[in-house]
Amino acid sequence: MSRVAIIGAGASGLVCAIEAARKGLHVTLFEKNAKVGRKILATGNGKCNISNEKISLERYHGESVNFAKEALRRFDTLTCKAFFRSLGLEIREGEEGRLYPMSHQASSVVDMLLHEVRSLHVNVLLDSEVTKIETKDAAFVLHVNAQTYVFDACVIATGSVAMPNLGSSDSGYRFAQSLGHSVIAxxxxxxxxxxxxxxxxxxxxxxxxxxxxxxxxxxxxQSVQGDLLFTAYGLSGSTILDLSRNASHASVHHQSVHVMLDLLPDLSREALSSLLQKRLSVAKDKSLALWLEGLIPKKLAHFIIDYTKITHLKEASSLGTKEIKKIVFALKALRLHVKATKGFESAEVCAGGVDVREIDAKTLRSKTIENLYFCGEVLDIDGDCGGFNLHFAWASGYLAGQSLK
Ligand SMILES: Cc1cc2nc3c(=O)[nH]c(=O)nc-3n(C[C@H](O)[C@H](O)[C@H](O)COP(=O)(O)OP(=O)(O)OC[C@H]3O[C@@H](n4cnc5c(N)ncnc54)[C@H](O)[C@@H]3O)c2cc1C
Incomplete structure (x- = not known):
């Protein structure tokens, strides 16, 4: 029986361990944290947006994104639901096809995965950070806590560098490079x-x-409509997350980035302009801020007044056509310079990773090193917000687990 090492007990590593153990392989799962699935617990604000009803290749990115096709075909949404139901986890559908555990708790997902891993007698080694992988006579020698372990096959499921406070590190990229694989920054x-x-x-x-x-x-x-959240440092919300891949790519290449916000997308400029003109009839003795507050949130009203530099006007009734134009412009085309993104510390995922052109898409096996596999976010595949990243982690873990010999 083949001895398999899986490095990383996150989303992809846990599913890979289950599939490999279901095939009867002897599996050891190494996890550097004291618990498995720490990142899973943080997903979907603790509710774990596990997958999406609308999984399709268009929702994924990477330099060779077609690579993901086979994993997504083998583990489609139906298979995903069946897989989790086989563990005893019920799934519910939320907004925009997003799938969540019925319990509303990410911890249920981790508990079900861990229970299955344990009942399949996978050897789970916690607080066990793999620091080096060597190949010797067609075997893999893993260095962990001053000990060495020898295996016939090895799966790198270490995730990406996104959000290092959850235990993420660049170790997967380093292992890949030390074994002759290329990594896209x-x-x-x-x-x-x-x-x-x-x-x-x-x-x-x-x-x-x-x-x-x-x-x-x-x-x-790019243009996106949806939630926008103003924060002390800048902007957040689903629209910003959806735009962030392109913005981040531009930012690391030292290109200038700005956003144009339409804060009242349901009103055309003309409609907003005539609405503001009409609202002058209710201006009476109202301050500018109070008058705007009847239309937009209070804090935003103050911001727009400062932004349009019309603070000298104390009363709304003194607004002229020029000022109305300025307000319309600020609400329909607010231009903000994007200095940077919040970086790896706050990112949910990483774009880039191990170059998938050196990996067989049908098995997730290295094309150059016998019995070496990769799955999950360590690969140069990333998805949109909405359950697509976890789905790829499960799907690639499933495919690697089934391909292991
Ligand atoms: C805050 C947050 C919210 C998110 N929400 C969602 C969501 O709702 N839906 C969604 O689809 N995606 C979400 N994601 C993305 C999703 O969590 C990841 O894409 C997914 O977990 C990647 O799975 P993985 O197995 O590749 O990596 P991980 O889940 O990160 O697992 C990798 C594991 O490997 C371990 N490890 C690393 N190096 C070593 C080593 N050298 N030795 C031993 N162990 C090691 C790590 O400790 C970790 O446990 C979110 C991410 C974050 C950060």
Whole structure:
């Protein structure tokens, strides 16, 4: 019976261990943390957006994204649901096809996976950080806590460098390189923006439905409508996370990035302009801020007044056509310079990773080293927000586990 080492007891490593053990292989799972699945516990704000009803290749990215096709075909949404139900986990559907555990708790997902791993007699070694992998006579020698272990096959399921406070590290990339594989430089994705607009602090905590356009080197490159959250440092919310891959890529390549916010996307500029003109009839003795507050959140009203530099006008009734135009412009085309993203520390995932052109897409086996496999986010495949990243982690873990010999 083949002795298999899986490095990393996260989403991909746990599923890989289950599939390999179900085949009767002798599996040892190494985890550097004191517990398995620490990142899974943080997913979906603790509710774990496990997958999505609308899994398709278009929701994934990477330099050779077609690589993901086979894993997604073998482990589609139906297979994903069946897999988790086989562990005893019920699934519910949320907004935009997002799938969650019925319990609303990420811990249920980890508990079910761990129970299955244990009942299949997988040897789970916690507090066991693999520091080096050597190949010797067609075997893998793993260095862990001043000891060495020998295996016939090895799976690298170490995840990416996103959010190091959850235990993420670059060890998977280092192992891959030490074994002759190439790594496409990782950069943060699904991450917030840092902006340098001085008055942004005033509007911190305001959440709106907005249309956000991303400009790289002054060229519009993406547009998204949905949640936008103003924060003390800049911008967050689903729109920003969706734009962040392109913004982050531009930022690491020293290109200029800015966003254009339409804070009232349901009103055209003309409609907003005539609404504001009409609202002058209810201006009476209202201050500018109070008058705007009847239309937009209070904090945003103050921000718009500062941004448009019309603070000298104390009363709304003194607004002229020029000022109305400025307000319309600020609400429909608010331009903010993006200084940076919040980086790996805050990113949910990494773009880049182990170059998949050197890995067989049908088995996830290295094309150059016999019995070496990769799965999960360590690979140069990343997905959109909405359950797509966990889905790829499960799917690639499943495929690697089934391919192991
Ligand atoms: C805050 C947050 C929220 C998220 N929410 C969602 C969501 O709701 N839906 C979604 O689809 N995706 C979400 N993601 C992304 C998703 O969690 C990851 O894409 C997924 O966990 C990747 O799985 P993985 O197995 O590749 O890596 P991980 O789950 O990170 O597992 C890798 C494991 O390897 C271990 N390890 C690393 N190096 C070593 C070593 N040298 N020796 C031993 N062990 C090692 C790590 O400690 C870790 O446990 C979120 C991510 C974050 C950070």
């Amino acid at each position: 990782p950069y943060p994705s699904l991450v917030q923006f840092v902006c340098d607009e001085p008055h942004l602090r005033e509007v911190s905590g305001v959440k709106m439905d907005a249309n956000v356009e991303l400009y790289v080197e002054h060229q519009k490159c």
